[in-house]
Amino acid sequence: MSPIDLRPDQVLEELSGFGRKLSHGMQNLMTVGDIPTGVTPKEIIHQEDKMVLYRFQPPASKVQNPVPVLIVYALVNRPYMTDLQENRSTVRGLLDAGLDVYLIDWGYPDRADRYLTLDDYINGYLDRAVDVIRKRHRLQAINVLGICQGGTFSLCYAAMHPDKVANLVTMVTPVDFHTPDNLLSKWVRHIDADLVVDTLGNVPGEMLNWTFLTLKPWRLMGQKYLDMVEMLDDPKQIDNFLRMEKWIFDSPDQAGEAYRQFIKDFYQQNRLIEGGLKIGEREVDLRNVSMPVLNIYATEDHLVPPAASRALKGRLGTQDYTEQAFKGGHIGIYVSGRAQKEVPPAIGRWIDERTYPID
Amino acid sequence: MPKQESPAEAWAEQWQQAQRRYWDAWMDMARETGQQHDAAQPWAQSLEHWWKTMSGTLPDSGQDLMHHLVGLGKAYFSLAEGLAKSDTPHGDDMMGAVSRWTEQMGETLRNMTSQLQQPFGKPPGAAATFWDLPLDTWQRTWSAAMPFPGDWMKALRPEDAGADLHAGLERFLSIPAVGYTREAQEQHQTLARLMLDYQQALREFQLGLSQSGLEAVEDFRRLLTERAASEDAEPLTSVRQIYDLWVDACENAYATYAQSDEYAERYGRMVNALMALKRQGARLVDEQLEAMNMPTRREVSTLQKRLHETRREQHALRAEIERLNERLAALAPDEPTVSRPARAATKRATRKPTPKAAPKSAAKTASKTAPKKPARPGRRQ
Numbered sequence: 001m002s003p004i005d006l007r008p009d010q011v012l013e014e015l016s017g018f019g020r021k022l023s024h025g026m027q028n029l030m031t032v033g034d035i036p037t038g039v040t041p042k043e044i045i046h047q048e049d050k051m052v053l054y055r056f057q058p059p060a061s062k063v064q065n066p067v068p069v070l071i072v073y074a075l076v077n078r079p080y081m082t083d084l085q086e087n088r089s090t091v092r093g094l095l096d097a098g099l100d101v102y103l104i105d106w107g108y109p110d111r112a113d114r115y116l117t118l119d120d121y122i123n124g125y126l127d128r129a130v131d132v133i134r135k136r137h138r139l140q141a142i143n144v145l146g147i148c149q150g151g152t153f154s155l156c157y158a159a160m161h162p163d164k165v166a167n168l169v170t171m172v173t174p175v176d177f178h179t180p181d182n183l184l185s186k187w188v189r190h191i192d193a194d195l196v197v198d199t200l201g202n203v204p205g206e207m208l209n210w211t212f213l214t215l216k217p218w219r220l221m222g223q224k225y226l227d228m229v230e231m232l233d234d235p236k237q238i239d240n241f242l243r244m245e246k247w248i249f250d251s252p253d254q255a256g257e258a259y260r261q262f263i264k265d266f267y268q269q270n271r272l273i274e275g276g277l278k279i280g281e282r283e284v285d286l287r288n289v290s291m292p293v294l295n296i297y298a299t300e301d302h303l304v305p306p307a308a309s310r311a312l313k314g315r316l317g318t319q320d321y322t323e324q325a326f327k328g329g330h331i332g333i334y335v336s337g338r339a340q341k342e343v344p345p346a347i348g349r350w351i352d353e354r355t356y357p358i359d
Numbered sequence: 360m361p362k363q364e365s366p367a368e369a370w371a372e373q374w375q376q377a378q379r380r381y382w383d384a385w386m387d388m389a390r391e392t393g394q395q396h397d398a399a400q401p402w403a404q405s406l407e408h409w410w411k412t413m414s415g416t417l418p419d420s421g422q423d424l425m426h427h428l429v430g431l432g433k434a435y436f437s438l439a440e441g442l443a444k445s446d447t448p449h450g451d452d453m454m455g456a457v458s459r460w461t462e463q464m465g466e467t468l469r470n471m472t473s474q475l476q477q478p479f480g481k482p483p484g485a486a487a488t489f490w491d492l493p494l495d496t497w498q499r500t501w502s503a504a505m506p507f508p509g510d511w512m513k514a515l516r517p518e519d520a521g522a523d524l525h526a527g528l529e530r531f532l533s534i535p536a537v538g539y540t541r542e543a544q545e546q547h548q549t550l551a552r553l554m555l556d557y558q559q560a561l562r563e564f565q566l567g568l569s570q571s572g573l574e575a576v577e578d579f580r581r582l583l584t585e586r587a588a589s590e591d592a593e594p595l596t597s598v599r600q601i602y603d604l605w606v607d608a609c610e611n612a613y614a615t616y617a618q619s620d621e622y623a624e625r626y627g628r629m630v631n632a633l634m635a636l637k638r639q640g641a642r643l644v645d646e647q648l649e650a651m652n653m654p655t656r657r658e659v660s661t662l663q664k665r666l667h668e669t670r671r672e673q674h675a676l677r678a679e680i681e682r683l684n685e686r687l688a689a690l691a692p693d694e695p696t697v698s699r700p701a702r703a704a705t706k707r708a709t710r711k712p713t714p715k716a717a718p719k720s721a722a723k724t725a726s727k728t729a730p731k732k733p734a735r736p737g738r739r740q
Binding site for chain 1: 454587592594596597598599603606613614618622623634635637638663671674
């Protein structure tokens with residue numbers, strides 16, 4: 001049997017259809033205005049340099065958990081991924097689950113921020129943001145939800161300041177940076193991080209974009225856009241696509257010193273689990289993470305492979321460790337329809353159980 | 360009254376009519392002569408023409424996306440046109456067209472590999488462009504990171520400039536540096552040497568990609584053969600399905616290669632070589648700025664570093680003062696009465712002065728202790 005059953009006139013029809021969609025799509029693109037992101041109303045609680053601490057407006061109808069949760073996002077990409085649009089918002093889901101949600105926006109570092117270290121980010125900005133929330137709510141400890149690199153930061157923070165973290169949730173968080181399927185980790189092994197930072201100062205977001213795209217170049221730089229042509233008839237789908245594109249390529253530059261340490265200590269030397277990691281003057285020992293931990297990973301994650309996240313198990317000082325798999329990818333865990341139904345409610349339930357213990 | 364067509368609608372209509380005319384003419388000719396035609400992808404060209412005419416009418420937000428889509432559309436059309444140049448209209452002959460296209464792709468990649476193995480051969484473009492996607496994006500990404508503004512490196516690409524430039528560079532590098540300008544000459548020789556290192560590293564990376572491309576061609580053939588042999592597999596019934604299978608093959612081959620130590624080593628060499636080149640360029644720019652009595656990058660970095668260290672000290676002092684204030688507040692006799700559990704949870708929030716006032720006073724005290732930075736009362740950080 002021939003593996004192809006296709007006539008030239010079918011090819012014609014396909015090409016015509018493609019051209020038709022492209023030209024009609026262009027008319028739809030002409031009407032595209034600004035693409036709004038970060039849809040849930042929020043107020044600024046605290047600002048320091050380029051870092052902003054937001055509190056999201058909770059729905060009046062919900063009885064709130066008295067212990068707020070602070071979302072710590074990665075330095076790479078922007079945190080509005082957690083609140084992308086009305087029907088795709090982890091933040092909205094957490095509010096609906098009765099949580100009082102705060103979020104740190106790290107901002108866009110420029111050359112003046114080139115000497116910011118991981119110590120500045122974790123023991124500085126993050127710690128002071130936690131203190132602000134603790135004071136507002138008159139609490140000794142709050143809940144922390146770390147996402148991706150922000151999850152790694154949160155783990156480090158919880159290990160260094162366990163008294164300030166009531167419960168820790170990590171989402172798609174790299175812990176073991178040397179799992180065999182971790183392409184990013186393999187690629188940076190031979191990069192001279194000192195030379196990169198000493199040369200560039202801050203590391204351009206474009207460089208990180210290129211790296212992420214080359215994980216699957218033909219799918220991410222080619223096939224995806226052909227799929228897009230199929231959607232061009234629908235202005236709503238164009239909006240959704242452009243919103244995601246905006247986020248993907250909205251990559252802040254990385255403060256040089258923080259990048260240097262993250263690449264060397266985490267990606268190259270895997271010190272978070274091998275030991276010997278110091279942030280500033282403090283040693284990071286995961287056995288000091290004594291609070292309950294919920295670790296959520298994505299089974300199809302090509303940026304943070306599941307094994308890299310699951311390595312957390314057995315390395316913590318807490319006995320209350322829960323692991324949850326989400327069937328999807330690194331981005332789908334925030335924006336897919338299934339994620340909206342599964343992830344925030346699960347986090348809400350898990351935190352509630354630990355806020356109102358059953359005697 | 361008939362509805363008025365917008366310019367975009369009018370152009371869309373015209374373009375589709377042009378496509379239809381092209382196709383009719385092409386089919387007529389094929390029927391009459393029974394021969395294949397070598398017209399250089401007029402369909403893809405018509406798309407390019409249409410885009411050039413229309414692109415100015417799009418808002419900025421849609422420009423980039425549409426540009427990308429049109430670029431991919433051209434690649435996609437090229438594949439489709441290659442397949443459509445089949446004399447007889449069905450089944451095995453279309454398979455023959457796919458085989459010819461695959462063979463052509465393999466031949467291009469073999470040429471590219473062979474050229475890249477030569478010291479300064481010119482890699483072929485055309486079909487290799489598809490396989491060059493990661494590298495092309497790399498070069499676009501880094502065009503702004505070159506030592507000097509503009510597309511400076513492009514002019515120095517050996518495949519563009521030919522062997523003469525390379526020979527000239529080699530001669531330049533072999534001149535011993537002497538005399539009053541010795542140091543400057545050495546600096547420029549170092550820059551030229553680093554540039555050649557980067558070109559070499561870039562070619563090695565590209566060579567790895569093209570060799571992996573050959574694997575993709577073989578993988579594509581294998582996928583088709585397996586599909587032919589399988590009783591369960593449905594035949595491919597669209598160009599898009601063929602394209603998707605080709606993308607699968609490319610990604611599989613690339614994923615295998617990208618996992619290898621060789622890829623990581625070549626990737627590392629390419630990045631490191633570019634960084635070394637750019638650093639040397641920055642040194643030269645700094646020298647020029649210094650000569651003009653302008654602030655250099657080096658000097659600005661030193662200032663930034665000192666300022667940062669001062670700010671860190673300031674934060675540490677402020678935190679220390681806050682801790683001391685808390686202890687003082689805890690000792691104060693007029694402290695408000697708070698129940699023991701609540702006090703444990705809230706002692707920092709309820710101290711006097713108020714939480715908002717504390718940082719201000721801390722800032723004032725900190726500024727006294729840190730003489731390098733003048734006090735700015737009432738302002739945090």
